[in-house]
């Protein structure tokens with residue numbers, strides 16, 4: 367499935383709005399997988415978060431590749447010291463956003479995955495005003511070059527025709543009308559269609575498409591914008607034939623999926639039956655976490671801390687606790703216990719939290735959000 371851009375001129379509806387860096391074409395001169403285009407149908411809050419995260423990763427990947435090739439050249443010429451080369455390797459890891467704890471194999475896997483990032487983007491919106499906003503957000507350079515963001519207002523079909531992979535990021539209730547537009551089925555034939563629409567089932571989306579299109583659901587969240595997102599993906603459908611072209615297209619789709627969603631944070635595959643829960647926990651999770659964070663900061667302000675410092679203390683404490691769970695695999699209860707000295711201030715605060723039924727309130731919040739998510743993509747009776 368190579369790039370299917372047509373010779374049709376973008377006309378007034380598709381405007382170039384700046385550029386990222388073409389990771390797919392093998393930054394640093396290496397030959398990579400073929401470049402391809404990603405269409406984002408509905409480029410609002412989430413679309414922008416995903417696009418920003420991918421562009422940031424592309425740039426980091428290109429810079430890292432450049433540093434790596436410089437390091438290789440310097441090694442070959444033996445004109446640099448080991449210390450300098452080590453510093454370069456550290457810079458490469460930093461640019462790729464890799465923590466010090468990950469092994470070389472993990473780094474290599476991430477680097478390989480980033481090669482499958484899209485090189486061109488079609489960001490679709492409905493209103494001129496939103497188009498202007500996107501243009502200013504992504505406008506910086508090199509009109510028409512690979513890596514550019516083309517803003518498309520009111521012409522999803524054009525974007526679908528020119529894209530190899532299409533991300534449905536509009537509101538769930540809009541999807542059926544968008545996919546049933548005349549010519550859309552043809553435009554999406556044989557392509558990978560990724561939906562981030564809460565509550566909308568794969569079956570409902572596939573029913574609007576040609577059987578050769580592949581539908582995958584993804585549930586990302588807004589920290590994707592700073593490459594700290596969490597995305598849950600449904601597995602690709604099993605191979606329909608054992609032909610080598612079918613299995614290579616399957617492998618390419620998987621690489622592209624992993625590349626796109628690893629570029630904006632962490633991602634993992636989960637069966638579709640878990641999607642409403644994942645929507646509540648990961649999709650809405652940042653909002654719930656921010657309520658807790660704001661409340662902690664309010665407490666600090668109540669006790670005399672300036673607002674700015676109180677927010678910083680609360681946010682960094684939450685980030686630190688979360689990273690301890692993620693990095694060491696420690697159970698949250700053991701981290702809590704390790705902070706709780708007998709008769710100390712932490713246990714005094716914890717008992718107050720328990721009096722407020724904070725655990726069941728938070729757990730029921732996820733339950734309520736998941737139940738609501740289940741109804742989002744469904745026709746109201």
Ligand SMILES: NC(=O)c1ccc[n+]([C@@H]2O[C@H](COP(=O)([O-])OP(=O)(O)OC[C@H]3O[C@@H](n4cnc5c(N)ncnc54)[C@H](OP(=O)(O)O)[C@@H]3O)[C@@H](O)[C@H]2O)c1
Nearest residue numbers: 408409410411412491492493496535536537538563564649
């Ligand atoms: N927000 C989250 O945290 C989050 C997390 C996970 C998943 N999601 C899912 O992501 C999807 C988008 O959510 P959002 O919060 O990003 O919504 P949003 O900010 O309202 O964005 C929706 C976008 O769709 C565009 N749009 C409207 N009609 C369109 C049409 N006919 N063709 C093409 N584009 C059209 C809008 O453009 P105009 O501005 O021009 O109308 C807007 O850019 C939803 O399905 C939601 O379930 C959201």
